[in-house]
Amino acid sequence: MNVVAIVQARMDSRRLPGKVLELIENKPLLWHIVTRLKACRNINRIIVATSSDKSDDAIADFCHNHGIPYFRGSKDNVLDRYYQAAQRERADVIVRITGDSPLIDAQWTDATIKYYLDKRDSIDYVTNAHPPTLPDGLDTEVFSFGTLERTWRAATTQYQKEHVTPFIVEHNEFRKNSIKNSTDLSHMRWCVDEPQDIQFVRAVYKELYNGGSLFTMQSVLDLLQRKPELEKINNTIGRNDGLKKSLEEEQVDKTKFSAYFKKGLKENERMYIRQVTERDATEEYVAWLNDKEVSKYLESRFQQHTMESVKKYITASSDDKKTLFFAVIAKDKEKHIGNVKIVIDEHHNNATLGIMLGDKNYWGKGYGSEAIALASEYVFEEKGLHKIHAYVAAINKSSAKAFEKAGFAHEATMKQNVLIDGIYYDTFIYGFVNPEERFPIITKSNELWERAIKILPGGTQTASKAPNQFVNRIYPKYIQRGNGSHVWDVDGNEYIDYPSSLGVNILGHAYPRVVEAIEHQAREGTIFSLMHPLEVEVAEILTKEIPCAEKIRFVKNGSDATSAAVRIARAYTNREKIAACGYHGWQDWYVISTEKKKGIPKVLEQYTLRFEYNNIDSLKKIFTDNQNQIAAVILEATVNQEPKNNFLEQVKALAKEHGAVLIFDEIVTGFRFGLGGAQKYFNVIPDLACFGKCIANGLPLSLVCGKKEIMDECDNIFLSLTYGGEAISLAAALATLHEIKEKNVVEHIWHVGKKFKESYNKITQELGIQSESIGYPPRQNIIFKEEKGFTPNELYTLFLQETIARGILIGNVVVFTYSHSEQDVEKTLDACKSALQYIRDGIDKGDLRKRIKGDIKGEVFRQKQDEKKA
Template identity: 30%
Template sequence: MTTIAMIQARMSSSRLPGKVLMDLNGQTVLQYIVSAAQRVKNIDKVVVVTSTEDDDNAIQEWCSENNVECYRDSLHDVLKRYFGAAQHYNAETIIRLTADCPLLDPSIIEQLIVFYEMNGADYCSNVALATWPDGMDCEIFSMSSLKRAHEEATLPEDREHVTRYIHRNRSIFDVRNLPCPLGDLSDHRWTLDTPQDFEFLKQLLPLLPKNPSYTDILSTLKTLPKLDIKNNQPRVTIKQSSNTNRSYERSQKLLERAEKTIPLGTQTFSKSRLSCAPGHAPLFASHGRGGRIWDVDGNEYIDMVMGLLPTSLGYADPDIDHAIKTQLDKGITFSLATELEYRLAEKITEHVPCAEKVRFGKNGSDATSAAIRLARAFTDRDHIIVCGYHGWQDWYIGSTARHKGVPQAVRDLTHKVDFNDLDQVEALLNKHPNKFAALIMEPMNVALPNENYLQDLKTLLHKHDTLLIFDEVITGFRYAIGGAQEYFGVTPDLTALGKGMANGMPLSAITGRNDVMDEMENIFFSGTFGGEALSLAASIAVIDKIKNQPVIQTLWKSGETIKDGLNRLFSQHGLSELIKLCGLAPWQILQFASYGEYSPAQIKTFFVHELFKRGVLSFGSYNICYAHSAQDIQNLLQAHDNVLSLLKTHLQNKTLSDYMDYPTIQPVFEVRKNA
């Protein structure tokens, strides 16, 4: 197997021109990285790959003077340059390095080579998920993968960035990442990109031993904290494409295959073809990172769905993933309870105002249904009042348009009321005295509660010996660490928690007053996977992160930026009466009005499908995560600006139906209405 290390170098850096040949403590920057590559075992040849531009003649001259192989090709089509070099040197395995990493530790390259060989992957790196210090970057991939990328990649971004096509098409490439064994060190900045970086490296190098390892560098910087510089923003290793001509061919083929064995082709109504038009929308995901997601066709999106809200920190959060992987080494589901159960329960009782005791489930419906059963057991009553969306179980879904399969006797026990309408509640309680076990409600969704509404509701219910249950499956750990009850200052009797608990791992909880929760010993609420350890470990890490980092503040700040930006755009385009943004900043929902012959559903369908084309995945809501960056939000607002302009044109010209080559998507059912 011929293994070639290829060092990408050019003189035309925009922020620090000529940096690769700058003198850094007696030798050029390029010499550092060449020397590091030459010290790596099992590399057959080290080649500098540069462009044919006149600026880069100096790089070729340096290579000639130092007996280093040099290959030259296109400046902008770097993928072509790499493929040409790989062909020229008969490479079977390519190690991609960049000339802006003068401190690169050869031992990291050797680890990655072993990792690549053991896994048999198409591509391995330590940058697919950044955990190593910035400046320790290395990628390894097969000649066959490089050849396929070269032959199939057509977007300018895919040609300019050698491995971008591989990264975004993980449904066809086996991509692996080598994490840093010391945890997340990605805030350390040892790369050379700016004059500030150069000054830092010039001061640091004399303090290091010859040929330092990355641990040598860490140890030195630990003694000199004032010298150390850090990355202030998360590293973006792949740029988002501005291409609007997106293909969904693979999604369509997978849907046809999936529907042969899975009704609707997926497990969730909101992720199915009922929410978007097949052939015109992404239906299957490949992978996610931070606040972005890639579909199986390689299209990249700023994700405003975030798994329907459970991924509140972002995909592949290093802290949560570390907790999961650490627990994975110990086991998943055991024959006995584990300490994780009471440790997580203690954290919930510490932060959630109503929480005195806790039990765990796997999804939101587990928690809301447990709350209903507890309330019925505690009050010895059968009837329930519902206000919001509370899951798929018979006791709730029987009150909606999706009630097929629910016995009428069960449906008769559930009564619906509108949010903010105390008179409705009082009328029901008076009409059926001593019949209602509880009222379960989302304390906030699209409409704000009226002044004193939640407290007055609690008082009214307790007057009738009826329990108040907050469904905080969405708002818990999102509006505040203690949820909406902390934010609004009203404590319910019971609370259902879920989506915000474990950053995508399946976990929910029912919590509340001691006397009510003690009925758990008398009812039957029990499941094999209630104590599943990976989710519990993830949830502990999530709550710790929310407590120790500005997670909640960031959700509010990002949401406010989106709200201000969208409202400005609605006004600029004269569409403020047609589209309104409802809800609080961490979780906002669009509501559409009709316009002439066009229904709200048709306008919404147009809106979300045009956002898909512009790299925004949204079904009409803005489910902020901690990882969404300022650049993500800027791109999102630009996409909305473009879509709103197009929408206004088609509405004015009465050409919306003619433009839409996809059917109007109708809501499954509507439970959240703006007051």
């Protein structure tokens, strides 16, 4: 097995030209690399690979004069240079070393090679560099000649050719692995790419070389422990800046190479965290702990700290296997600014987190929440914990805010629990569940769905209930039962319900008075061959409450009602065309005007004409273009928009002027705006109206009602249903109507709806998120606007994902019932706030798409019709 180490070297470095021949203790940098590699037991041969360009003649001369084997090849295609060199040397295994590594450690290089050789039958590539846990400058990559050849043949881009191994990193067909140091040292910079780097390396060699000593990595660490000022020479420079610039030039997604640039255990743009070591025990650290303002809320605030006590504490924490102690490093000055401590409870698979931000220059700038988030991410990923807790004094509002921003939710309060300045204060308990575990278990839901799609077209009876309307793979698919404002899925997960059965619930699930009425009627019979008295009783109540309702005809669903109204209007006017605005169900007359018109005769297109809400000119044009042909104007009095400039009054006047019947579709607004519907609320009375959804609190019942002379056309058309007078739904309707009349149902749903809407919009404003809850309080839509390249659908998908994880079922609409309590709304707002903070963080960090664990939700057919232009 021929193991060949290939050291790539060139003279025209962008940032430090000629660096490979810079002198360190009177020897060229390249000489030190080769000499240190000679100590490796697992390398058979070392060669230098440089270019055939004239600029690299000096490297060739140096190698020739010192008896170092070398190869000259392509200047810019370093991958080809490696391939040709390896082919010439008949290498079986290639060890890649870059020419900026004068502190390369033979022990670590040997360990990387050995790992590869031991597993070569099951691995193509191994490295000690990504994810990095060693100082930058000890990088070793090991791969077979076959892997190099596959890469050489397949690589196409300049950055793949210049940096040799990115193609391997990008493509999962290669079997890859890495070896890691037990202590993360990736924040250290020991390579040479900038003037400060050569200064640092010379300082290290001056202390340790002693005329030829092959000092180890540990020797350098010990030196930096004694002389921490050396590390400050170059520690503000980023890792792998050369590759980063190449990726930026070719506009390559850097997320695939995030491990190359990593500093510490976890990092973001402003900071990183690493393990605390004894060298962090500085005078400044001691001063933090003795500063009354810094230590005010710390457990150690009653002690006087010294350098000795701090070192002892760090050592004890490091030795404790149940404790993770992180230093928070600000990148702007490469400065230690605070610590995060996590104590693990292995028995319960959770942990407790505490933070101290010692440097007051970084207070109030978001560093605390970011450090909490980084530490949390690390322990979730590396330790697989289920949950992290935090205890925060209620008076410590800045810390409470930091934990909330990092994704923690307030779970409980311990009353008068902590003594601060002689006063007992409450303690808030915060919790954060592992993002990979916080979603509901939906095993039974998924099993049912697999059965459903084999026998049910589309898998569902209602488009709005399909998995693609939510976050498939995260959301439940089947609800087993409901009670009040809560529902339980088939896997037993409980949620606060806001779709409210697509708006049919106004009182709540299994509402006692309605259940009692249903049970009573079921015992007496459900449907009969003759009419039932309930038809008369329910109709009499409605004719007294709905302004336009002189006569009523009961049907079963919203589409029945709107189709009946259209047919009645056509019969009354002896005209055929309909002017429509918004959504009106699934029947042919309406759906022909949408994109879902397959299966409907094309000839029907001419009979339904669309106009825009709040755009009276769009309706005027229809009348102008279709003189004496419009049978009816049908629209919802409102959905999410308020009527502007007397829009409804103008619509009514136009319909009357042109002899058309005005139909209000109140399937959604009916009874949520009061028993008289939106027509009474806006004081605009139509000729006909359609009601449904919540009339029977979840049972199938709807109606068309209106002026006597128009409704009498029912005798001249065919409008008859077998289930038209079904008694159980009418019994439920009677109970529902009495409950609405006798209790403050409408006032309550408007009150809790208003509270939610105002609070939600306040949260989004505070977080600077382009989202709002729109519509009237009883029924609202949450909308998002595109932000930093993330689409509204992506943002809303993540919102749904994060709210379902917190026990809130929202879906496409937020519909309030009489059963929704103040506590329900408070819990929902807490969940929304946590979800929105998570979204804000994803937007700011640019990784929002990665946070979406399910499928992007599909478009809502109804919403598209509400927004459709004329």
